[in-house]
Amino acid sequence: MSDIVYFNGDFMPRDQVRISPNDRGWLLGDGVYEVAPCYAGRFLRLDLHLDRLGVSLAKMAIEGVDLAEIERVSWELLRRNDLLAAPRSLVHFQISRGSAPRTHAFPVPAVPPTVYGFAARFARKPQCETGGAIITRSDFRWSRCDIKAISLAANCLANQEAQAAGAFEAVFVRDGMVLEGSHTNFFAVQNGVVRTAPLGNYILAGISRGVAIECCREAGIPVLEEALPESALAAVDEIFLTGSTTEVMPIVAVDGRPVGTGTIGGQTRTIAELYRRAAEAA
Ligand SMILES: Cc1ncc(COP(=O)(O)O)c(C=O)c1O
Numbered sequence: 002m003s004d005i006v007y008f009n010g011d012f013m014p015r016d017q018v019r020i021s022p023n024d025r026g027w028l029l030g031d032g033v034y035e036v037a038p039c040y041a042g043r044f045l046r047l048d049l050h051l052d053r054l055g056v057s058l059a060k061m062a063i064e065g066v067d068l069a070e071i072e073r074v075s076w077e078l079l080r081r082n083d084l085l086a087a088p089r090s091l092v093h094f095q096i097s098r099g100s101a102p103r104t105h106a107f108p109v110p111a112v113p114p115t116v117y118g119f120a121a122r123f124a125r126k127p128q129c130e131t132g133g134a135i136i137t138r139s140d141f142r143w144s145r146c147d148i149k150a151i152s153l154a155a156n157c158l159a160n161q162e163a164q165a166a167g168a169f170e171a172v173f174v175r176d177g178m179v180l181e182g183s184h185t186n187f188f189a190v191q192n193g194v195v196r197t198a199p200l201g202n203y204i205l206a207g208i209s210r211g212v213a214i215e216c217c218r219e220a221g222i223p224v225l226e227e228a229l230p231e232s233a234l235a236a237v238d239e240i241f242l243t244g245s246t247t248e249v250m251p252i253v254a255v256d257g258r259p260v261g262t263g264t265i266g267g268q269t270r271t272i273a274e275l276y277r278r279a280a281e282a283a
Pocket residue numbers: 181182183184185186204205206207208209210243244245246
């Protein structure tokens with residue numbers, strides 16, 4: 002049976018969705034997306050996901066999306082797909098500038114955006130238990146990584162390289178600084194201090210990044226929002242990644258070398274546990 006999805010104002014089986022070949026998402030990657038996790042019918046920070054979607058839309062000058070409607074549809078997608086009791090589920094919205102003959106400049110007059118939403122289950126990643134591996138790669142993305150844009154070719158290429166190397170994630174390094182992964186934010190722990198790249202145009206403001214920082218504060222662990230130099234990577238005690246469906250994932254190897262003792266570190270365990278509680282209490 003096909004899932005029930007949302008498409009331009011209606012709910013319908015996924016296989017009934019028809020997207021125009023002139024859609025600017027398809028032709029130009031001109032759009033944004035958002036993914037919000039839900040635990041047993043409780044979203045973790047849906048408000049922040051909706052805010053970020055609004056920011057992405059504004060930065061892309063895509064108009065005509067009603068965020069209150071997106072919120073309503075989020076719940077309805079879970080309900081219609083029988084996911085309200087699922088231990089882990091997500092809603093995903095993919096929004097393009099709409100459908101118009103191909104030009105780089107925005108269509109005149111503006112066309113309605115294309116809005117597609119679906120819900121699905123997700124599972125806790127096995128590497129959250131065992132510890133995962135990452136590779137580092139030079140950041141060959143654009144410099145508006147603050148926008149949750151649908152054009153993800155660079156992220157796909159980098160992540161595929163990670164998979165081919167038997168790693169979970171590729172972490173981007175720009176001007177000698179470690180920034181974020183292809184679909185996660187990056188954290189290192191050194192001498193008891195947690196360090197992560199600052200918000201700005203070189204990383205996405207991950208919602209789970211924010212939750213992990215709150216968890217650090219709750220545990221009394223100091224947090225420094227300053228990017229780690231790549232040259233310091235070999236000396237860090239612990240590394241972890243955050244993402245809405247990655248949650249808090251301990252990293253035990255970078256480019257084939259062990260991180261610290263090569264086992265999951267104590268601070269990471271604490272933060273992962275507090276994150277799990279935050280998700281349960283959401
Ligand atoms: C490039 C990038 N960084 C970070 C994240 C983590 O963001 P969030 O915690 O909101 O899932 C994502 C999520 O897709 C991402 O694509």
